[in-house]
Amino acid sequence: MSYKQFLETGKIVATHGIAGEVRIQPWCDEAEFLTEFDALYFDAAGKTQRTVERARVHKNVVVVKFKGVDSVEEAQSLRNQIVYIDREELELPEGTYFIQDLIGLEVLDADDPQTVYGTLCEVSQPGANDVYHIRRPDGTENLIPAIPDVVVQTDLDGNRMFIRPLKGLFDDED
Incomplete structure (x- = not known):
């Protein structure tokens, strides 16, 4: 079986504040899961990588500040973007599957x-x-x-x- 290396894990649904943060609706069991990554990807091939400066859970969404996104206008341009993780950056517990x-x-x-x-x-x-x-x-x-x-x-x-x-x-x- 061939596995997808980059997995859809959420969608940017809105901006948060004025400093370039975005709200990501998580598509995983726990929103906290998305806060563990140093980078998220904006395509299924992993070609568009964004470095995560900080991430936290806020009211069932994940608020993320990406490096280089410093204004509400820049954050707004990311709205509706699907975010992906690289499966090689994590290890699932035995008996747990995507x-x-x-x-x-x-x-x-x-x-x-x-x-x-x-x-x-x-x-x-x-x-x-x-x-x-x-x-x-x-x-x-x-x-x-x-x-x-x-x-x-x-x-x-x-x-x-x-x-x-x-x-x-x-x-x-x-």
Whole structure:
């Protein structure tokens, strides 16, 4: 599986104050995550890099001051810009994945790998745990909780996820 090196992590939605700061709406689990980077990128190829002078969380957005952006007018020119991070600048804990890497995985039965449930097409985050949306071959969708009792193994290199569904998750299988 080929991974995207530069990952979308938010969008500049507004300016903040008059000193060139911008507000970034984070597209990650925790807004604080975006404050950890020394640089953010403005394209998926990583060609347009901006050095972060400082960053902090303020009311569920991340307020960032980029080096060389010193006025509200310069900050305004960055509005609606998507920001990216370089995946090589961080290390995820074991068993943690980027949502973009999970989308498209083939979902198989952990006990009978010949049984294909479908393709992971979406991840929703309603609360205590993520929910994986599995698109069946007939186009219908099933939802499974992303918990260790259900998700047995995630094999990004093999483009597969092995699950042990709870009773009732795939009613037509019983």
